[in-house]
Amino acid sequence: MQDAHMTVVRVGEFAWSTMEPAEGHFEFGWLDRAIELAAKHHIMVVLGTPTAAPPAWLTSKYPDTLRVDEDGKRAEHGNRQQFSFTSPRYREFAARIASEMAKRYGHNPNVLGWQIDNELAAPSFDDQAKHEFHEWLHRRYGTIAELNRRWTTAYWSQTYDNFDEIPVHSRNQNPALLLDWKRFVTDTWVSYLQNQIQAIRANAAPAQWITTNTMHWNTGFDHYAVHRVLDIAAWDDYFPDGHLDANLNAAEHDLVRGYKRKNFWVMETQPGHVNWGGVNASLPPGVTHEMAWQAVGHGADAVLYWQWRSALNGQEQYHGSLLGPDGTPVPIYAEVQQIGAEFERVNQALAKNGFGSLTDASPHARVAILNSYDSVWAIDFQRHTSKFDYVGQVTDFYRAVEPLAQTVDIVSADADLGQYAVVFAPALNVLPDATAKRLTDYVRAGGHLVLGARSGMKDVDNALQPERQPGRLAEALGGHVVQYYALDAPVPIAGTLGEGSTSVWAETLAATSPTTKVLMTYGPSQGPSWFAGKPAALTREFGKGSITYVGATLDKGLMAKLAVWALDEGSVKPIVAGVPAGVELMERSNGKGDRVWILINHGDTSQTVNGIDGVDLLTGTNVSQINLAGHAVAVVQPAAKR
Numbered sequence: 001m002q003d004a005h006m007t008v009v010r011v012g013e014f015a016w017s018t019m020e021p022a023e024g025h026f027e028f029g030w031l032d033r034a035i036e037l038a039a040k041h042h043i044m045v046v047l048g049t050p051t052a053a054p055p056a057w058l059t060s061k062y063p064d065t066l067r068v069d070e071d072g073k074r075a076e077h078g079n080r081q082q083f084s085f086t087s088p089r090y091r092e093f094a095a096r097i098a099s100e101m102a103k104r105y106g107h108n109p110n111v112l113g114w115q116i117d118n119e120l121a122a123p124s125f126d127d128q129a130k131h132e133f134h135e136w137l138h139r140r141y142g143t144i145a146e147l148n149r150r151w152t153t154a155y156w157s158q159t160y161d162n163f164d165e166i167p168v169h170s171r172n173q174n175p176a177l178l179l180d181w182k183r184f185v186t187d188t189w190v191s192y193l194q195n196q197i198q199a200i201r202a203n204a205a206p207a208q209w210i211t212t213n214t215m216h217w218n219t220g221f222d223h224y225a226v227h228r229v230l231d232i233a234a235w236d237d238y239f240p241d242g243h244l245d246a247n248l249n250a251a252e253h254d255l256v257r258g259y260k261r262k263n264f265w266v267m268e269t270q271p272g273h274v275n276w277g278g279v280n281a282s283l284p285p286g287v288t289h290e291m292a293w294q295a296v297g298h299g300a301d302a303v304l305y306w307q308w309r310s311a312l313n314g315q316e317q318y319h320g321s322l323l324g325p326d327g328t329p330v331p332i333y334a335e336v337q338q339i340g341a342e343f344e345r346v347n348q349a350l351a352k353n354g355f356g357s358l359t360d361a362s363p364h365a366r367v368a369i370l371n372s373y374d375s376v377w378a379i380d381f382q383r384h385t386s387k388f389d390y391v392g393q394v395t396d397f398y399r400a401v402e403p404l405a406q407t408v409d410i411v412s413a414d415a416d417l418g419q420y421a422v423v424f425a426p427a428l429n430v431l432p433d434a435t436a437k438r439l440t441d442y443v444r445a446g447g448h449l450v451l452g453a454r455s456g457m458k459d460v461d462n463a464l465q466p467e468r469q470p471g472r473l474a475e476a477l478g479g480h481v482v483q484y485y486a487l488d489a490p491v492p493i494a495g496t497l498g499e500g501s502t503s504v505w506a507e508t509l510a511a512t513s514p515t516t517k518v519l520m521t522y523g524p525s526q527g528p529s530w531f532a533g534k535p536a537a538l539t540r541e542f543g544k545g546s547i548t549y550v551g552a553t554l555d556k557g558l559m560a561k562l563a564v565w566a567l568d569e570g571s572v573k574p575i576v577a578g579v580p581a582g583v584e585l586m587e588r589s590n591g592k593g594d595r596v597w598i599l600i601n602h603g604d605t606s607q608t609v610n611g612i613d614g615v616d617l618l619t620g621t622n623v624s625q626i627n628l629a630g631h632a633v634a635v636v637q638p639a640a641k642r
């Protein structure tokens, strides 16, 4: 590990049966030795609490700690994540192991921080969970009459007499119930984490941070809520088919950076290949290197690899690793070693130039894309067309905007938007009154808001708004949606932005104010059409800013034109103009004017970037232009401070 320039290792996240081989009997000698040995080689440690894999003695003696799936089947031992997230007994055991670990390592100077559990995933539908969901609903609605009203339970005779009658499901139920179940699951994961956070905090130095590792677009819970109780965000970055989608990966980093609106960790990356895809092809040579620097460019303060060495048996024998079962390096080791050497070189060069630590510098964006768990849930419960993919919408906007703005934040629809010149809100389906008010205030104060199709349709209870879309924003827009349509064939669109089409979703719009402009119109059609000549996008200046509603899912070309237009409205310029397509430029700055640029050629053929004036930190030379071979990386400290 030291030879590979590694400075941190994560351990322990599934090692419960080794830490506590029998109830109340703890064995930490092996972990003491591991931490000491790592320290001897200048490697810091992140400790994982082992609660994603309870030991057999625990679940066989206390089967009530095992999770129950939606169809009523209780989990068995032998896989992982088999616990019930509501079980009070499980939480007692979890708090105890976390507390024993923290008592032992909470003040160990070689322990940097904690990862609680591992990839929180599967909720439980056991009796305790049902009981707690009913209590949660009771607290939220106060009376069953209020719940009946807001859920419109008269429909299909769903009317409830008391909270205990309410079914507990995550599918085929009233949309309000489904949305509340997701919120309940979120709150339950929060209290699940808090249980262990309290146990660690009571025994650990404040400098040791606490996180958990998440799975990018996973919609199992609201990641913004969960991260309120965590110190930093961390995620696991995998491309199971071995093909890096650099644009998508960029969006995923920005999504994770948005959880706490600060730098994050990549807790796991694949060394070559995984074992859980359809075809577990390996990333080609050089792409692991490219991914590591891309993570740093987007605000990662650490990049870790899962896993170091193959376990001889167990479910993940085929997963990529840095060492083979014989304990010697496999080919990808050399690439990871190069990454480590470069991180070291860049850190040293920056320190010499008076920059301080790269971890004090972050990406700073003037453009944001909003992400709303309420909206993705609401749409996924009732997609109306299987082709409408919320994440696809967010990333369609991202793919068009990121190359132009070079830095983009993906943030919660509830975030403070003051710093942004332009905000995109793809499919902001659930629009609570408070969010509508904040967005209106944002526009009034000079912001440029672009809403995507399906926005402003639902209220906080997943009920249809009593006004047409975009609901409480229709007045500011000076227009509304007349009707929405799922499409089974492309519909042409034309207008000031150019020509293109929509093939997934189309909403016909109507302007209601003389100051509302039609930005795009549905084109002519051969046969009968709901669309021909009807507005597809409206825009209106409002206060000091503008509000735009795009009622169609746009093809790539039209989306790119919309992005150019919107960024122009907000006077957003790229950090460096003229960066060729396929080359990504990322900036981290520290608020004192110091900046670092990371440039990556994501394509296969070499490219030249002009207009660069600074020091290439990997070669130590002054540069005014950079030549990048396919998949190559440059790290530049620009001469001018900003």
Ligand code: GLA
Pocket: 118, 119, 236, 238, 268, 274, 275, 306, 316, 319
């Ligand atoms: C997840 C888990 C790891 C491992 C990897 C394999 O990210 O956190 O324990 O199973 O997947 O890719």
